[in-house]
Amino acid sequence: MHAITRSGWIEVISGSMFSGKTEELIRRLRRAEIADQEVAVFKPSIDDRYGETTIGSHDGRQWEATLIDPEADVLEQAQTALNGEEVVAIDEGNFFEGDLVTLCESLADDGRRVIVSGLDRTFRGEPFDPIPQLLAAAEYVDKLHAICTVCGEPATRTQRLIEGEPAHVDDPTILVGAEESYEARCRQCHTVRRD
Ligand SMILES: [Zn+2]
Structure with missing residues (x-):
């Protein structure tokens, strides 16, 4: 190489x-x-x-x-x-x-x-x-690349979940006391709440 x-x-x-x-x-x-x-x-x-x-x-x-x-x-x-x-x-x-x-x-x-x-x-x-x-x-x-946990395609993004729901775009990087987890997701399955 x-x-x-x-x-x-x-x-x-x-x-x-x-x-x-x-x-x-x-x-x-x-x-x-x-x-x-x-x-x-x-x-x-x-x-x-x-x-x-x-x-x-x-x-x-x-x-x-x-x-x-x-x-x-x-x-x-x-x-x-x-x-x-x-x-x-x-x-x-x-x-x-x-x-x-x-x-x-x-x-x-x-x-x-x-x-x-x-x-x-x-x-x-x-x-x-x-x-x-x-x-x-x-x-x-x-x-x-990882593997998308939703559809199985190659994953390029990190999905953040807070209490099982997609994180909001304005959520701070560190949330004290919340149960959060991460999943690998592809472009299509990656979700950020913006409402
Ligand atoms: Zn996917």
């Missing part, structure tokens, strides 16, 4: 929830590890689904990760954590602000392979910043 080169580059693995982004990230890390390449993994500190120091895919595979606070200087935090690793992976990239692009460009400029996974759309179906900007900056882009 990749040219033989001594310069760095950026790879983005994007798509909806349940499309296997983290699983694909871990697959690439395993292959780098088999080739004896040093690997560093970062993830935003707001996501603690699998504990504070690992990334995991839904099938239970795990990898050690360093937490980065997306609200603080991400470049400084990454540089402090790095020890000359050739490969840097960033999971859940959509939870970082615009600094993610600066960070990835900087790491790639230094000759590193940078691999980022992240949602490309919000539950509203809109671009999920800063992933669109990172897609423009990247050398390699993969959009993964």
